[in-house]
Amino acid sequence: MSLLEVRNLEVDVDGKRILKGLNLTLEPGSVHAIMGPNGSGKSTLANVLAGKPGYDIVSGEVIFDGNVVNETEPEALAQAGLFLAFQYPVEIPGVSNMEFLKASLDNLHAARGDAQPNAVEFMKTVRSIAAELDLNPEFLKRGVNEGFSGGEKKRNEILQLLLLQPKLAVLDETDSGLDIDALQVVADGVNRFRSDTNTVLMITHYQRLLNYIVPDAVHVLADGVIVKSGGRELAEELEARGYAWLTN
Amino acid sequence: MAVEDLVPTEYSAGFVTDIESETLPPGLDESVIRFISAKKGEPEWLTEWRLQAFAHWQKMQEPLWAHVKFEPIDYNAISYYSAPKSAADGPGSLAEVDPELLRTYEKLGIPLHEQEMLAGVVKERPDVAVDAVFDSVSIATTFRDKLAEAGVVFCPISEAVHSHPELVQKYLGSVVPQRDNFYAALNCAVFSDGSFVYIPPGVRCPMELSTYFRINEQNTGQFERTLIVADKGSYVSYLEGCTAPMRDENQLHAAVVELVALEDAEIKYSTVQNWYPGDKDGKGGIYNFVTKRGACLGDRSKISWTQVETGSAITWKYPSVVLRGADSVGEFYSVALTNNCQQADTGTKMIHIGPNTRSTIISKGISAGRSQNSYRGLVRTSPTASGARNYTQCDSLLIGPGCGAHTFPYIENRNTTAIIEHEASTSKVSDDQLFLCQQRGIDTEKAVSMIVNGFCKDVFRELPMEFAVEAGKLLEVSLEGAVG
Ligand SMILES: Nc1ncnc2c1ncn2[C@@H]1O[C@H](COP(=O)(O)OP(=O)(O)O)[C@@H](O)[C@H]1O
Ligand SMILES: [Mg+2]
Numbered sequence A: 001m002s003l004l005e006v007r008n009l010e011v012d013v014d015g016k017r018i019l020k021g022l023n024l025t026l027e028p029g030s031v032h033a034i035m036g037p038n039g040s041g042k043s044t045l046a047n048v049l050a051g052k053p054g055y056d057i058v059s060g061e062v063i064f065d066g067n068v069v070n071e072t073e074p075e076a077l078a079q080a081g082l083f084l085a086f087q088y089p090v091e092i093p094g095v096s097n098m099e100f101l102k103a104s105l106d107n108l109h110a111a112r113g114d115a116q117p118n119a120v121e122f123m124k125t126v127r128s129i130a131a132e133l134d135l136n137p138e139f140l141k142r143g144v145n146e147g148f149s150g151g152e153k154k155r156n157e158i159l160q161l162l163l164l165q166p167k168l169a170v171l172d173e174t175d176s177g178l179d180i181d182a183l184q185v186v187a188d189g190v191n192r193f194r195s196d197t198n199t200v201l202m203i204t205h206y207q208r209l210l211n212y213i214v215p216d217a218v219h220v221l222a223d224g225v226i227v228k229s230g231g232r233e234l235a236e237e238l239e240a241r242g243y244a245w246l247t248n
Numbered sequence B: 001m002a003v004e005d006l007v008p009t010e011y012s013a014g015f016v017t018d019i020e021s022e023t024l025p026p027g028l029d030e031s032v033i034r035f036i037s038a039k040k041g042e043p044e045w046l047t048e049w050r051l052q053a054f055a056h057w058q059k060m061q062e063p064l065w066a067h068v069k070f071e072p073i074d075y076n077a078i079s080y081y082s083a084p085k086s087a088a089d090g091p092g093s094l095a096e097v098d099p100e101l102l103r104t105y106e107k108l109g110i111p112l113h114e115q116e117m118l119a120g121v122v123k124e125r126p127d128v129a130v131d132a133v134f135d136s137v138s139i140a141t142t143f144r145d146k147l148a149e150a151g152v153v154f155c156p157i158s159e160a161v162h163s164h165p166e167l168v169q170k171y172l173g174s175v176v177p178q179r180d181n182f183y184a185a186l187n188c189a190v191f192s193d194g195s196f197v198y199i200p201p202g203v204r205c206p207m208e209l210s211t212y213f214r215i216n217e218q219n220t221g222q223f224e225r226t227l228i229v230a231d232k233g234s235y236v237s238y239l240e241g242c243t244a245p246m247r248d249e250n251q252l253h254a255a256v257v258e259l260v261a262l263e264d265a266e267i268k269y270s271t272v273q274n275w276y277p278g279d280k281d282g283k284g285g286i287y288n289f290v291t292k293r294g295a296c297l298g299d300r301s302k303i304s305w306t307q308v309e310t311g312s313a314i315t316w317k318y319p320s321v322v323l324r325g326a327d328s329v330g331e332f333y334s335v336a337l338t339n340n341c342q343q344a345d346t347g348t349k350m351i352h353i354g355p356n357t358r359s360t361i362i363s364k365g366i367s368a369g370r371s372q373n374s375y376r377g378l379v380r381t382s383p384t385a386s387g388a389r390n391y392t393q394c395d396s397l398l399i400g401p402g403c404g405a406h407t408f409p410y411i412e413n414r415n416t417t418a419i420i421e422h423e424a425s426t427s428k429v430s431d432d433q434l435f436l437c438q439q440r441g442i443d444t445e446k447a448v449s450m451i452v453n454g455f456c457k458d459v460f461r462e463l464p465m466e467f468a469v470e471a472g473k474l475l476e477v478s479l480e481g482a483v484g
Helices: A042-049 A074-079 A097-112 A119-132 A150-164 A180-193 A207-211 A232-241 B030-039 B044-058 B099-107 B112-118 B128-150 B157-163 B165-171 B182-190 B215-219 B431-439 B444-455 B465-478
Strands: A004-013 A016-026 A031-035 A056-064 A082-085 A092-096 A168-172 A199-204 A217-222 A225-230 B153-156 B195-199 B225-230 B235-241 B256-261 B266-273 B287-296 B302-309 B314-317 B320-323 B329-338 B343-352 B358-367 B372-381 B389-398 B404-413 B419-428
Touching: A004 A042, A016 A031, A016 A042, A016 A056, A016 A225, A031 A207, A031 A232, A042 A056, A042 A082, A042 A168, A042 A199, A074 A082, A074 A097, A074 B431, A082 A150, A092 A097, A092 B431, A092 B444, A097 A119, A097 A150, A097 B444, A119 A150, A119 A180, A150 A180, A168 A180, A180 A199, A180 A207, A199 A207, A207 A232, A217 A232, A225 A232, B030 B044, B030 B182, B044 B182, B128 B153, B153 B157, B157 B165, B157 B195, B157 B225, B165 B195, B165 B225, B182 B256, B182 B287, B195 B235, B225 B235, B225 B266, B256 B266, B256 B302, B266 B287, B266 B465, B287 B302, B287 B329, B302 B314, B302 B343, B302 B465, B320 B329, B320 B358, B329 B343, B329 B372, B329 B465, B343 B358, B358 B372, B358 B404, B358 B444, B372 B389, B372 B419, B389 B404, B389 B444, B404 B419, B431 B444, B444 B465
Parallel strands: A031 A199, A031 A217, A082 A168, A168 A199, B195 B225, B225 B256, B235 B266, B256 B287, B266 B302, B287 B314, B287 B320, B302 B329, B314 B343, B320 B343, B329 B358, B343 B372, B358 B389, B372 B404, B389 B419
Antiparallel strands: A004 A016, A004 A056, A217 A225, B153 B195
């Protein structure tokens, strides 16, 4: 069974059609990349998959792990194993990163009927993931994304990914704004996440990221539809030729 | 209903000044004040003091400047003295109490018999409630022994009038004068009871003093009066209120709290105010019109107010500090949360008189529903307050589109060497913040409470440990339904 199936998805935002019949299938354990010009609907797709309010699904279906999830609440999707790494992570002042991670993990465990993680073990795990991502432990005491640099915000998203261990990770331009060193750290994190069952949908504007995280398939999204799909080499072709030859 | 319940047992009209009577009919005049004073066996000076306040009150007006709206109060419709409640006064069982209130008790995990006490349920044959009362009496007794050992006086003010008349006479009305404001004057005239605390020189009070342990807590009434005196070099932390919403038959509450700190003394006063806010439309809630003020009389003395205000239909309250002693310190840390139709106009006054006096104001206002939440704060430095410093930070958080947040800072600086800093911010709980939380598996109700708790962190830090945890939980319950 596919982990994710998007069938003929049409989505309006503020009465404007943004996704115009999008199809996509992800098998468990696969890594797919979605590339496309700015404004083509990449973040819209990511947000719709995560159940963000304000997106009107006009027709089509999203099937996640065997269930139609068109109307599912975001927290229920998260509890079912869907994770979104945000393109622009927001700040929550005064709520410490550690506290937020604990609340998140506790809620996910509770929803699955699992026991609450032991607090000491939890802190150890978080600290070791932070170390792997080159994040100073002090940063766990700060407010969620509060005063973080762009790179810290993105690494914080990967920290959450590695802690929460979802089934599907949707990464929305996680590479943007990262220098080469940070990109390597983030890519290492994602590669660690990959497994026979853990699945990744990687949204990016640049093929650069794909040198670090090698995808099984590449799709080009333009004006709300997937106009071309292929293997790794498609990304290189895009790098050389740009998007124009596909969108015109 | 029993037949006797249908028969009125009190005079419906006419004035009874019979000292044996347990309840006065509504209305206020000199004879009522004499009655109250006689009932408590007060000395002549106090009777006269009350009468003088009453004379002032009659010439005063209700303040109209606060950013709150309510129907005029008929002061002649209030009964100014009632002995312990009779079965006819309160709801007969929890079934007669607002179900919303009961749900809140449940969420806070309050045992049934305590729910009955808090909701003012009066039973013909009290059963379990007796245990609870016995419990608190015995706790209170051990508590008192320990305090007595340290020389600390902690008793009802009605008792202190007899046991420590010189202290009461010296300090009563010394911080909040009778004519201070309309509600304070009324309180001076008719105050029911409250706490008296005296900490002798050099003594660090061995425990936190909590109104919870005060034996006569059940019947302090709507005109509570508290006086705390910290003698030279002493320290006391006082906790007022409780996190469970308290129901009361009396709509108007006009308390007065006076704090006096002598040389090198420190008073930390923490309040969790959670009076019944009324139903979703604000019906039946308490009007909380309180005057709280501390005087830092001695050099290097310190008074710190910390409050968490979540209850009442209307809150009108400005815990203040008069900084007389050189190098004295005043602090005000406040969280005021309003939901549904609640209205709060709250803040502080820091009056700098002595040299090098310092004050800090941290105010966090949270508005949800259709509520209105105002911060009103005065910082005044007099010409004598050389080197005075104030730092004010005043933040508002809005939840949803129907509420209002307002800030009214007043700065009166009469000393060129004083430094006054004011920072203010208004923010919203944003959809993107909520979505981030939801995406990480946290539902919106929990997310809002987490975001609000984060917003209040600087104030919660100031609360005594056990209060801080409860305060967080209280915000969560008070915000229920704030996000659709
Ligand atoms: N909240 C919104 N309201 C109106 N239009 C929006 C909104 N969000 C996105 N759009 C529009 O939808 C289109 C796709 O945006 P987006 O999905 O963010 O593209 P990408 O992530 O590929 O850059 C753009 O034309 C953008 O202007
Ligand atoms: Mg985007």
